[in-house]
Amino acid sequence: MSKHDDHHGHDHHDHDHGHDHKHDGHGHAAAKPASKGHGHDHGHDHAHGHHHHHGDPNTMGRAFAIAIALNTAFVAVEFFYGFMANSTALMADAGHNLSDVLGLMLAWGAAILAKRMPNQRYTYGLRSTSMLAALFNAMLLMVACGGIAFEAVQQLMRPEPVAGITVSVVAGVGILINGFSAWLFMSGSKDDINIRGAYLHMAADAAISLGVLVAGVIVRYSGWNWIDPAVSMVIVAIIFYSTWSLLKQSLRLMLAAVPDNVDRAGIEQFLRDRPGVTEVHDLHIWAMSTTETALTAQLVTPAGYPGDVAVDDISRRLREDFSIQHSTLQVRLGTTVHECCLQEPAH
Helix, strand or coil: CCCCCHHHHCCCCCCCCCEEEEECCCCCCCCEECCCCCCEEEEECCCCCCCCCCCCHHHHHHHHHHHHHHHHHHHHHHHHHHHHHCCHHHHHHHHHHHHHHHHHHHHHHHHHHCCCCCCCCCCCCCCCHHHHHHHHHHHHHHHHHHHHHHHHHHHHHCCCCCCHHHHHHHHHHHHHHHHHHHHHHHHHCCCCHHHHHHHHHHHHHHHHHHHHHHHHHHHHHHCCCCHHHHHHHHHHHHHHHHHHHHHHHHHHHHCCCCCCCCCHHHHHHHHHCCCCCCEEEEEEEEECCCCCEEEEEEEECCCCCCCHHHHHHHHHHHHHHHCCCEEEEEEECCCCCCCCCCCCCCC
């Protein structure tokens, strides 16, 4: 994470008017004079519009509770009947659904922790737990893929009789439960990959249950027992495909990459176009959570500090136009040589 360019803030000489303008939205800090030169540290509470938790948190809490309860019960039923019907596809889907229940628990726990207030040690609170949950969720599903594929290959090599009707009935129940669970998460899935992970799992499960139902019908009327493990392999492919993008995105967020929904080039151009700004240095953009993005940047304004109104307007535009909920801007006159411990990214 960025250190908010604090090493620059101690670099000012008496003729260098450094201004750190901080918007953290998590408490009101009184303005205080800087220790050197004519710098001023402007702290303002901009709590409004900073949290952007899409979907009512109480609604999401209920969605998690209902989906976990329904899917836990269904896993037990599905595995029991899969075992009784000798259906690898049904047992594989039960294993996948079990991983989804664990994933839902992770996502719910992270959504709760993300609301914890910042403290002296965790100055951003525990927002990043939502990114950890998304990453663990993806990894959990990848492990499930390996287990399902192994069982399917074993069954393909030695096909055994499958009770097609039982498979179809249980899969039909799965379509209803997973479809309803996916609907519960739909409203919060657009802008939060933690919630989207839960939504994708449930939606994929509904589609997979449909595949298992079709396989059960085919086995019942054709006697082709190999269809059941073949469907299991298709299930693996679907899970892998839907999980791969979640894995990549959550891993990038954990590595402090610029979030996919943020236009870094557009932001840099916007900052360069501000009146009086001649250079932009140390532009860092990263995710604080699956819904909030932070930015630090150094603006060089040789004509002098543009004033709080101008800096506030930049932060407002960053929030409204570029989805940057937390911005820290440092203003310098450019009278000293710019130094940074990190290399500037290539353009």
